[in-house]
Amino acid sequence: MEWLNAEEKDAWTGLVSLLLLMPGRLEAPLQQESGLSLFDYLVLSHVSEAPDRTMRMSELAHLANGSLSRLSNVVKRFEQRGWVVRSPDPDDGRYTVAFLTDEGYEVVEAAAPTHLRTVRQFVLDPLSAADRQALTRIAAKLSVTIPPP
Amino acid sequence: MEWLNAEEKDAWTGLVSLLLLMPGRLEAPLQQESGLSLFDYLVLSHVSEAPDRTMRMSELAHLANGSLSRLSNVVKRFEQRGWVVRSPDPDDGRYTVAFLTDEGYEVVEAAAPTHLRTVRQFVLDPLSAADRQALTRIAAKLSVTIPPP
DNA sequence: ACTGTTGACTTCAAGCGTGAAGTCAATGGA
DNA sequence: TCCATTGACTTCACGCTTGAAGTCAACAGT
Numbered sequence: 581m582e583w584l585n586a587e588e589k590d591a592w593t594g595l596v597s598l599l600l601l602m603p604g605r606l607e608a609p610l611q612q613e614s615g616l617s618l619f620d621y622l623v624l625s626h627v628s629e630a631p632d633r634t635m636r637m638s639e640l641a642h643l644a645n646g647s648l649s650r651l652s653n654v655v656k657r658f659e660q661r662g663w664v665v666r667s668p669d670p671d672d673g674r675y676t677v678a679f680l681t682d683e684g685y686e687v688v689e690a691a692a693p694t695h696l697r698t699v700r701q702f703v704l705d706p707l708s709a710a711d712r713q714a715l716t717r718i719a720a721k722l723s724v725t726i727p728p729p
Numbered sequence: 730m731e732w733l734n735a736e737e738k739d740a741w742t743g744l745v746s747l748l749l750l751m752p753g754r755l756e757a758p759l760q761q762e763s764g765l766s767l768f769d770y771l772v773l774s775h776v777s778e779a780p781d782r783t784m785r786m787s788e789l790a791h792l793a794n795g796s797l798s799r800l801s802n803v804v805k806r807f808e809q810r811g812w813v814v815r816s817p818d819p820d821d822g823r824y825t826v827a828f829l830t831d832e833g834y835e836v837v838e839a840a841a842p843t844h845l846r847t848v849r850q851f852v853l854d855p856l857s858a859a860d861r862q863a864l865t866r867i868a869a870k871l872s873v874t875i876p877p878p
Numbered sequence: 879a880c881t882g883t884t885g886a887c888t889t890c891a892a893g894c895g896t897g898a899a900g901t902c903a904a905t906g907g908a
Numbered sequence: 909t910c911c912a913t914t915g916a917c918t919t920c921a922c923g924c925t926t927g928a929a930g931t932c933a934a935c936a937g938t
Contacts, residue, residue: 583845584845584848584853587858587861587862587865588853588861590861590865591852591853591856591861591862591864591865591868592848592852592853593868594864594865594867594868594869594872595751595852595864595868596767596771596794597794597868597872598747598748598868598871598872599747599748599751599752599755600752600767600768600793600794600795601794601872602744602748602871603748603749604926606748617894618745618749619749622745636916637916637917638915638916638917644749645745645746645749645750646749646895647895647896647897648916648917648918649895649896649897649898649917649918649919650894650895650896651917652917652918652919653894653895653896653918653919654894656918656919666917668903672903672904672916673902673903673904674902674903674904674905674914674915674916674917675903675916675917676916676917676918696732696733699733699741702871703740703741703744703871704733704737704740704741706870706871707740707867707870707871709736711863711866711867711870712736712737712739712740713736713740714860714863714864714867715740715743715744715863715867716736716739716740716743717860718743718856718860718863718864718867719740719742719743719744719746719747720743721855721856721860722747722751722851722852722855722856723743723746723747723750753896766924785886786886786887787885787886787887795925796925796926796927797886797887797888798887798888798889798925798926798927798928799924799925799926800887801887801888801889802888802889802924802925802926803924805888805889815887817933821933821934822932822933822934823884823885823886823887823932823933823934823935824886824887824933825886825887825888
């Protein structure tokens with residue numbers, strides 16, 4: 581088995597730093613100002629953009645890039661805070677839908693500027709347009725190889 | 730505050746998928762075959778490459794992209810398994826050094842092929858050389874903006 | 879020489895994520 | 909019609925990470 585050449589090692593080392601360090605950086609402002617993790621924010625954000633602010637749990641887990649188990653735990657917390665209501669899908673009782681309450685909407689609305697500022701500061705602004713396009717392309721290639729959850 | 734345009738959103742969406750999904754993918758084979766997380770492997774790997782297989786904890790935390798707190802907990806586990814020995818640095822008692830035992834070396838040696846195969850499969854092989862160089866460049870730009878821990 | 883400060887590191891305690899196990903509704907086959 | 913299967917989802921229990929608090933050695937100032 582062949583070890584990494586210099587170019588490969590640079591790419592891998594860069595990526596692993598990104599993977600291990602960037603989440604914490606993105607979360608810190610959100611956590612401090614809104615008490616939300618990045619995943620929390622993504623969940624709230626996606627369901628806030630859904631028709632009638634209602635989305636199936638399975639779809640939500642997929643959009644927020646998390647497992648159903650993780651989502652269930654998170655949404656349970658949100659439900660206890662009155663931000664989300666879960667109920668069986670009227671169209672098919674096998675599914676569960678999550679509905680974002682007005683209170684939950686206010687939470688994500690209040691957190692959005694912080695989130696946006698953080699994303700710009702730590703991700704978008706340091707990169708050129710070409711870098712951003714490359715990042716989009718690379719992420720797409722790497723996602724294709726990721727087996728469905 | 731201006732919301733993301735399409736290009737920015739694609740880059741951001743791609744990155745966040747990468748950040749949330751890739752770690753799990755990289756870890757699964759390691760976890761199954763060696764019982765190691767990615768961070769576990771990085772810690773063992775870096776100290777295995779140090780002179781005399783000995784490295785200061787602070788340096789090790791930096792190289793493995795983790796906090797001192799996280800590293801301390803991980804190395805404590807390793808110490809209990811006989812893979813690592815911690816002792817005060819003879820040159821300066823304020824520091825602690827981690828030494829990789831023969832047993833610990835065997836663990837990282839045995840895990841390396843799995844790790845390498847996984848990195849190739851999920852990161853390097855799906856990308857062109859240009860992509861890998863772009864990834865290196867992008868990661869460097871994004872790391873520069875990350876404040877020191 | 880004494881002591882406050884600083885930085886490295888460990889420990890604590892709480893919250894979170896994970897895989898496994900369990901529950902339930904709908905489907906499909908006999 | 910019955911029931912095994914399938915897939916969505918929840919819960920459980922354990923291990924891990926985190927930020928805060930605590931400990932210690934060395935340094936710097938008086």
